[in-house]
Amino acid sequence: MNMIRLVHAVSAVLVLTMTTGCWDRDELNDLALVTALALDQGKNNDIVTTIQFLLPRSQSGVGGTGGGGGGGGGMNKETAVRTASGVNVADALSKLQRRMPRKLFWGQCKIFIFGEELAHKGIQESLDLLSRHPQPRERSFVFVSAGKASDNLELFPPLERTSAEALRKLSEMDIGYKLTLQQLNSKLVDDSEALAIPYIHVLKKSKAAAPGQTIPYVYGSAVMKGDRMIGVMSEKVTRGMMWLNDDIGDYTITFWMDGRSQGAISLRPIVAHIKTTPLIQGDQWMIKVKVNVEGDMLQNGTAYNPVDPQLLAKMDKAFEKDVRDRIELTVQQAQHKFNADIFDFAKAFHRKYPKQWEKEKGNWDKRFPQVKVTMDITAHILRSGLILAPDGMPHDEVIP
Amino acid sequence: MRTRYKPTASASRVPRNRRELTEEEKQELVLSLADNVQRLQALYSNCSDVIVRRFAIGGVTDAALVYIDGLIDTDKADRYIVTPLMDADGPKELNLIRLAEQRISVSDMKAVATIGDCISAISNGQPVLLRDQEASGLAFGLPSWEKRAIEEPEAESTIRGPREGFTETLRVNTSMLRRIIKSPLMKLEKIVIGEYTQTNVVLVYIEGLADTALLQEARTRLEGIRIDGILESGYIEEMIEDNPRSPFPQLLNTERPDVVCAALLEGRIAILTEGTPHALIAPISLFSLLQSPEDYYQRFWPSTLIRWLRYIFAFISLVLPSFYVAVTSYHQEMVPGALLSSMATSREPVPFPALFEALLMEVTFEALREAGVRLPKQVGAAVSIVGALVVGQAAVQAGLVSAPMVIVVAITGIASFMLPRYIAGIAIRMLRFPLIFLGGTLGLLGIMMGIILIVLHLCRLQSFGMPYLQSITTMQRSDIKDIVMRAPWWALDIRPQLNSKPQTKREAPNQMPDNQ
Incomplete structure (x- = not known):
């Protein structure tokens, strides 16, 4: 009786595992671990896809696979790239798969790069695949590249194993602008229909480095209206945008005292609290920005001794002015140069004034440049560091 | 214990090979010494170790001392039984008991009336004295045979705690218990099991602490055993388990x-078996297998931490290889990128699928372990060297297995040895193989299914009627204190719940020392 049940159970398990199991199995040896995907505009409206994948055998140490000693130019290449083009991304990737002896594995791909040309034409269609496909991660980072996107993949960073890894670590350091696939997707359908994507360049390699031994890095951002790129914002303006979006992380801010006459002061880390409040008065749409920012002195290039409260107040003033200038510059560029609501003011108005927003919705392109941004900034230098008076400056030169 | 006892062993089992007492054994002793001796000698025919010493009490009455050579202290028998009786010159009509009371200076003495009694006394190292014209004899407790000294138990060593372990001699073992628990409430009930071995088995419990229903169940189960011989407590264990x-x-x-x-102090019962140092304890829960005696001897902080380490490693020992197989062959996206790339690199030269690789290594490890246990100690070192060299390094260098797999197997092996109970380690190691197989065929889904099956099984399991997961399913605060942590002794004031009866206190209130 019990024996029969046991036999039944065992045969059920065997049927389950033997007849059905394993079809999803992918041994690591049968996978190509894709680290980054670059999408470029090809000829005849084609999409060119380039992947960067890990070469598992090139590491030193394990596995005496022999092989021709010393191969290439002395640099230990850990990645390779492969390219294919097609009508759309899926088509191109399926062609790419035909040129790869191993199955493409997207689970570890954390970098997607759009070429500038493709970004100008629109990225929405290509994004569809990245979100629809189960393997790519929602939290991977998206970039627009200056020039061709694929160029960023054929680099061999001196520090990281892959250029994709270098980009990922740079983004995760929280000092620059970054955007994940998920954020990109949600920003694309936001009320403002405008956003900025980190813009990457290839860092000029140092003289002694081997060819290609450098990394891509983020500098500035690509301004997108809808899913099309309309221009490039400088790093400074991008940071202004981060200020307004309360995205500002750990980074050093440097400003001049009284124009350029007195020398520069650098502060870090910055603790900033930024609050934006929309306000509609009659026909005037306004955004009130309240900034509360604090920082520690890192370098004092002026002759001011920060121990003096009056001088410190002066420094605070200069600090405050610098922050104001940054934000104003960004707002100015967004409103008048690009006419792209990269700050998502639209959503703020939509939330607070849903009725007015319903009426003005179609008119946002005209409305946005007229939105008045007022600022209320409180800036403080909290600590002067280990020393007080500027270091190495004769006492009589220090302004007390 | 509620009423969840299964039909008792004796009721459900038909005694199949029960050897009834033979006619000879049932026979009473008769008046004639010659007849009695002759019948004993007939039973013990061709037994060269049985000695029948005939002599005359006070030079008048014929008597005989029957014993097995090597089981009794012959010297004492000569000096305290044979010599005084031969020298006796008292009245002839004195019966044997009166005579012994006056003449024989052996404290352990009891009367035997049947041939069967004589045989059981003789085989237990008690010389039997028979006298002519008397239909009963006397058995004297003079057992003495070669025995192993009390040594430190090698399989259960502790850093802090007593260093003595049971021996093969039942009397020595019971004396060790009695030395610890001096109260007369500790009872030792003797049960003889085994048709031919006639092995003495002792059921130990503390009256008042052990549940009477549990005791009755234990007695019935033990008495239900019909077998030709008991050589180790393992025989008994398998015959009285709830779920065989x-x-x-x-x-x-x-x-x-x-x-x-x-x-015993927690109200459990113990079963001691003649001829083995391994005692059995029942009922137990899953957590009894994860507790070391040392947990209760060290201070409670280290004990708690070590206990948690043990829980974690018990789990690791169960699932780590299957998890590794599942992740490398189905769920590569779960591994951090840098780790995956180094795993891919080390797996690159390996020609086998991860499932096969894992099974290969695990089986090899089990073989090495078994070889290490079985081989003479002198060869053991050679095995470990070969094991470490061949499995550890050469296999990786030859590209047969990947280095991460070796690490996984090594950690798993160490984890399974971390369990204080060897038997629990083996149970978990056994379950590891089906889990590896499930992990290699159905991925994490398969592992989860396997774990659910194991948990279901554990939920159904009982030990002498007590649910195996009792302490965590009832969430009894007093029990949890001894599972989630090892509460300090002044807080462990209530005995664990083994049945449905109210728990009893084991400490006076407020035993926590004052904070000076």
Whole structure:
């Protein structure tokens, strides 16, 4: 009786595992671990896809696979790239798969790069695949590249194993602008229909480095209206945008005292609290920005001794002015140069004034440049560091 | 214990090979010494170790001393039984008991009336004295045979705690218990099991602490055993388990008297078997297998931490290889990128699928372990060298297995040895293989299914009627204190719940020392 049940159970398990199991199995040896995907505009409206994948055998140490000693130019290449083009991304990737002896594995791909040309034409269609496909991660980072996107993949960073890894670590350091696939997707359908994507360049390699031994890095951002790129914002303006979006992380801010006459002061880390409040008065749409920012002195290039409260107040003033200038510059560029609501003011108005927003919705392109941004900034230098008076400056030169 | 006892062993089992007492054995002793001796000699025919010493009491009455050579202290028998009786010159009509009371200076003495009594006394190292014209004899307790000294139990060593372990001699073992628990409430009930071996088995419990229903159940189960011989307590264990097919042990076996006494004080029962140092304890829960006696001897902070380490490693030992197989062959996206790339690199030269690689390594490891246990100690070193070199390094260098797999197998092996109970480690190691197979065929889904099956099984399992997961399913605060942590002794004031009866206190209130 019990024996029969046991036999039944065992045969059920065997049927389950033997007849059905394993079809999803992918041994690591049968996978190509894709680290980054670059999408470029090809000829005849084609999409060119380039992947960067890990070469598992090139590491030193394990596995005496022999092989021709010393191969290439002395640099230990850990990645390779492969390219294919097609009508759309899926088509191109399926062609790419035909040129790869191993199955493409997207689970570890954390970098997607759009070429500038493709970004100008629109990225929405290509994004569809990245979100629809189960393997790519929602939290991977998206970039627009200056020039061709694929160029960023054929680099061999001196520090990281892959250029994709270098980009990922740079983004995760929280000092620059970054955007994940998920954020990109949600920003694309936001009320403002405008956003900025980190813009990457290839860092000029140092003289002694081997060819290609450098990394891509983020500098500035690509301004997108809808899913099309309309221009490039400088790093400074991008940071202004981060200020307004309360995205500002750990980074050093440097400003001049009284124009350029007195020398520069650098502060870090910055603790900033930024609050934006929309306000509609009659026909005037306004955004009130309240900034509360604090920082520690890192370098004092002026002759001011920060121990003096009056001088410190002066420094605070200069600090405050610098922050104001940054934000104003960004707002100015967004409103008048690009006419792209990269700050998502639209959503703020939509939330607070849903009725007015319903009426003005179609008119946002005209409305946005007229939105008045007022600022209320409180800036403080909290600590002067280990020393007080500027270091190495004769006492009589220090302004007390 | 509620009423969830299964039909008792004796009721459900038909005694198949029960050898009834033979006619000879049932016979009473008769008046004629010659007849009695002749009948004993007939039973013990061709037994060269049985000695019948005939002599005359006071030079008048014929008598005989029957014993097995090597089981009794011959010197004492000569000096305290034979010599005084031969020298006796008292009245002839004095019966044997009166005579012994006056003449024989052996304290352990009892009357025997049947041939069967004589045989059982003789085989237990008690010389039997028979006298002519008397239909009963006397058995004297003078057993003495070669025995192993009390040694430290090697399988259950502790850093802090008593260092003595049980031996093969039942009397020595019971004396060790009695030395620890001096109260007369500790009872030792003797049960003889085994048709030919006639092995003495002792059921130990503390009256008032052990549940009477549990005791009755234990007695019935023990008495229901019909077998030709008991050579080790393992025979008994398998005959009285609640679920004989489970991979999990439902009785705890231990070589340590202190562990037995701790169990007795908690209201459990113990079964001691002649001829083996391994005592059995029942009922137990899953957590009894994860507790070391030392947990209760060290201070409670280290004990708690070590206990948690043990829980974690018990789990690791169960699932790590299957998890590794599942992740490398189905869920590569779950591994951090940098780790995956180095795993891919080391797997690159390996020609086997991860499932096969894992099974290969695990089987090799089990073989090495078994070889290490079985081989003479002198060869053991050679095995470990070969094991470490061949499996550890050469296999990786030859590209047969990947280095991460070796690490996984090594960690798993160490984890399974971390369990204080060898038997629990084996149960978990056994279950590891089906899990590896499930992990290699159905991925994490398969592992989860396997774990659910194991948990279901554990939920159904009972040890002498007590649910195997009792302490965590009832969430009894007093029990949890001894599972989630090892509460300090002043807080462990209530005995664990083994049945449905109210728990009893084991400490006076407010035993926590004052904070000076």
